[in-house]
Amino acid sequence: ATLGKVETLMGQNKYAESRKILDDFIADPKLSATLRVVDANMLLVEAASEEGKNEADNDRRRDLFNQAVDALKFVKAWYTREGAEVNKRKIAEIDLATGELMVRKMEAEKNLKLEEQMVESRGKAIVAYMTIIDRFDPGDADLVSHLETAYNVFIPLLLEHEQFDQVVEEGESYLKLFPEGRYRTKIETLVNQAKI
Numbered sequence: 001a002t003l004g005k006v007e008t009l010m011g012q013n014k015y016a017e018s019r020k021i022l023d024d025f026i027a028d029p030k031l032s033a034t035l036r037v038v039d040a041n042m043l044l045v046e047a048a049s050e051e052g053k054n055e056a057d058n059d060r061r062r063d064l065f066n067q068a069v070d071a072l073k074f075v076k077a078w079y080t081r082e083g084a085e086v087n088k089r090k091i092a093e094i095d096l097a098t099g100e101l102m103v104r105k106m107e108a109e110k111n112l113k114l115e116e117q118m119v120e121s122r123g124k125a126i127v128a129y130m131t132i133i134d135r136f137d138p139g140d141a142d143l144v145s146h147l148e149t150a151y152n153v154f155i156p157l158l159l160e161h162e163q164f165d166q167v168v169e170e171g172e173s174y175l176k177l178f179p180e181g182r183y184r185t186k187i188e189t190l191v192n193q194a195k196i
Helices: 002-011 015-027 035-053 058-080 088-111 115-135 144-160 164-177 184-195
Strands: none
Touching: 002 015, 002 035, 015 035, 035 058, 035 088, 058 088, 088 115, 088 144, 115 144, 144 164, 144 184, 164 184
16 A cells, blocks of 8 residues: 555655655565565665656765665665576666666756766766676577667667767677667667767
């Protein structure tokens, strides 16, 4: 019931109120060993980062995004304790969510015209996606769609970061792995832009 209430509040963009309820829920020792606390942490990722997107105070925004990162780490630890292979698809989704979180932080800083912080967050997002791409096995049918999604975000970030040689290299890797991929036209365009 509590998590349902939070989802309703988040649907109304009441992220600060949602976050407070989630903090109390997660702190309840009776729930600490249940899957519900994992669900609560996943909701906290969204609530804290959405609240952080519009936070003008640097320290406060950093704290909110750090809270979202910590919540994701908790969820990943929960799923890896049974063995990474058992929940590899879920762990892959969490890894992608980590990258998405850094992109969300970068976009918040871009909207607030915080150029230096935005460049730093973009660099962290690039590292997050590079880690995903390096770790995912393209021959694993369970993870191949996650790998393609990672490339789709990673390559434009590299172009924004003016890593032109790497755009070409990673773009050609994508096109080799996914010759008929969903993002083929987009990636070809980005590679051509980087070559120019």
